[in-house]
Amino acid sequence: MMNQNNLELSRKIIIALDVKNRDEARKVLESLPEARIFKVGLELYTAEGPAMIELVKSYGKEVFLDLKLHDIPNTVAGAVRSAVRHGISMLTLHTSGGREMMSKAVESARETAEKEGKPVPLLLGVTVLTSLSDSELEEIGYRLDSKNQVLRLARLALDSGLKAIVCSPQEIELLRSELGSEIKLITPGIRPAWAEAQDQKRIMTPAEAISKGADFLVIGRPITRAPVPREAFSRVVEELKASVKRT
């Protein structure tokens, strides 16, 4: 049994369920009994649909639905409604969809949750994809560099009613200092010192990211592809515990 402190820390770690199908998803879920939140992304959702939300919930876990919604306000509000009916904890949308799209999404989440007796999910704003270089940003017509564009979109997201932003580890300090302590920051690109970087370039350890102000860490391969995933997970929890003690 985990104690309360470990339980709280383990809810800071979101496991990326980046797998192709239901069987693989089951394997990951069964290999990580202590993990609390699992991220279902585009690949798995497109392959198996909302049944994957039910699958994660059938293990008593929470769902982070990473569909990065981006469409006209009415369509996004409809997708949010459908997602909330499944009973999810977190859902991503692109902040570049604009103010009305985001505020309609917030309204739709609140109303649907109330009507259907479901939890109101945390809507997470995606700002600038970290895969885009400054020259690619220019190519698609953005005039600001990545850092300022991130800040601009994050401010717009807050102003439109969002309470959480997905950001890279390098953006945590900037967003935390510019946007205050209320906003929730969720960051991927996390690599424990003992794990390989793989294709992630600008990485940070779990303890570093939390001490800089992240609220949630999205971690995939360092845990799911570890020889013993459960051990890798508890190793990360222990590292977070040690860093919390130090601060």
Ligand code: C5P
């Ligand atoms: O396996 P790994 O820990 O690299 O997985 C990270 C997860 O976070 C993946 O699901 C990936 O799609 C997601 N992500 C990311 N970088 C971003 C946004 C999302 O790695 N900028």
